[in-house]
Amino acid sequence: MFPAAAIPELRRSLLAWYGQQGRDLPWRQTRDPYAIWISEVMLQQTQVQTVIPYYQRWLERFPTVEVLAIADLNAVLKAWEGLGYYSRARNLHRAAQQIVTEHQGRFPESATAVEALPGIGRTTAGGILSAAFNQPQAILDGNVKRVLARLGALPLPPARAIAQLWQWSEALIDPDQPRDFNQAIMDLGATICTPRKPVCDRCPWSFACAAYNTQMTEQLPLREASSPIPHKQIGVAVIWNDRGQILIDQRKPEGLLGGLWEFPGGKIEAGESIEDCIRREIQEELGIAIAVGDHLISVDHTYTHFRVTLHVHYCQHLEGEPQAIECAEVRWVEPTELSEFAFPKANQQIITAILKSKVQ
DNA sequence: TAGGCGTGGTC
DNA sequence: TGACCAAGCCT
Numbered sequence: 001m002f003p004a005a006a007i008p009e010l011r012r013s014l015l016a017w018y019g020q021q022g023r024d025l026p027w028r029q030t031r032d033p034y035a036i037w038i039s040e041v042m043l044q045q046t047q048v049q050t051v052i053p054y055y056q057r058w059l060e061r062f063p064t065v066e067v068l069a070i071a072d073l074n075a076v077l078k079a080w081e082g083l084g085y086y087s088r089a090r091n092l093h094r095a096a097q098q099i100v101t102e103h104q105g106r107f108p109e110s111a112t113a114v115e116a117l118p119g120i121g122r123t124t125a126g127g128i129l130s131a132a133f134n135q136p137q138a139i140l141d142g143n144v145k146r147v148l149a150r151l152g153a154l155p156l157p158p159a160r161a162i163a164q165l166w167q168w169s170e171a172l173i174d175p176d177q178p179r180d181f182n183q184a185i186m187d188l189g190a191t192i193c194t195p196r197k198p199v200c201d202r203c204p205w206s207f208a209c210a211a212y213n214t215q216m217t218e219q220l221p222l223r224e225a226s227s228p229i230p231h232k233q234i235g236v237a238v239i240w241n242d243r244g245q246i247l248i249d250q251r252k253p254e255g256l257l258g259g260l261w262e263f264p265g266g267k268i269e270a271g272e273s274i275e276d277c278i279r280r281e282i283q284e285e286l287g288i289a290i291a292v293g294d295h296l297i298s299v300d301h302t303y304t305h306f307r308v309t310l311h312v313h314y315c316q317h318l319e320g321e322p323q324a325i326e327c328a329e330v331r332w333v334e335p336t337e338l339s340e341f342a343f344p345k346a347n348q349q350i351i352t353a354i355l356k357s358k359v360q
Numbered sequence: 361t362a363g364g365c366g367t368g369g370t371c
Numbered sequence: 372t373g374a375c376c377a378a379g380c381c382t
Binding site: 040041043044050051085091118120124127139141144182186189190196223226302 | 379380
Binding site: 045046047049050082083084085086087088159195196255256257258301302303304305344345346 | 362363364365366367368369370371
């Protein structure tokens with residue numbers, strides 16, 4: 001724990017450092033709560049450098065909450081394609097419609113109302129309200145957790161001390177400059193108090209930092225024990241019809257990669273060959289018979305909690321009308337139309353392989 | 361309350 | 372190179 005008497009000096013030194021060393025980020029050039037909201041959601045579990053081009057394209061494509069609210073969900077997902085955690089895009093779309101219908105198109109200014117919007121929790125609400133309206137709302141993102149865990153030498157992993165960390169964040173926020181304070185503590189975590197090799201000799205808080213003063217910065221924050229992740233083998237079909245079209249399906253709206261398009265397939269069962277798996281999955285999911293042909297490509301992809309290898313084969317449609325049995329929609333498309341649909345990262349390599357192959 | 365939910369960067 | 376981590380939320 002840090003001494004309460006140090007709080008005024010912690011605020012002063014952080015804000016002085018921020019004035020000199022703070023980052024110049026696109027969403028800091030606006031007070032528009034809509035634009036700031038978009039940035040906050042894009043930044044959830046996502047690094048700044050990844051977000052910047054998406055943020056700029058998004059505001060050109062959906063400049064206001066009204067434009068977003070009336071947009072087609074497929075266009076919203078296409079704009080989000082590649083950012084990951086696609087429920088964020090679906091929730092932005094829903095929340096925009098909620099703001100239009102329930103708040104007359106004006107972004108709400110109370111924490112209760114903001115947190116009632118889908119996809120906005122306490123940290124995102126605090127980030128929006130402090131940045132857009134300079135309200136003294138605390139935040140607790142990954143940066144703040146790490147900074148505070150070191151400042152106070154937190155004796156357990158941050159996930160086990162969430163209430164304590166919120167108390168510290170609330171105690172520290174500068175009531176006179178909450179906007180700058182929140183931005184500053186996140187910049188401190190992103191550029192000085194980094195996960196590995198923090199640059200303590202340039203840190204405005206080293207004078208009060210319990211980790212620094214006991215040489216524990218490399219050990220803190222404490223980590224949870226991690227468990228090994230499963231590795232699944234997936235059979236995938238690129239199915240052609242006799243008109244030179246390819247069959248794609250849209251995943252159901254919720255869950256993993258919800259609403260995105262993909263090439264159909266499924267998990268290879270124990271003792272099953274890739275070809276048998278593909279035939280079985282396509283019959284079960286789409287109700288059609290196919291002939292499994294040449295291997296096209298194998299794609300390894302790692303998600304947060306598991307890893308997959310996609311074994312992709314070219315296939316020929318034999319008989320039956322494709323039905324959306326275990327997906328939201330199925331569609332025959334020309335190869336040149338594939339770019340119009342939002343696909344997950346692991347499928348992008350398949351598209352590239354199709355467009356490069358001579359078979360088309 | 362713990363697990364589901366993407367992708368890219370880093371070492 | 373596998374493991375960790377990043378401006379978290381939802382159920």
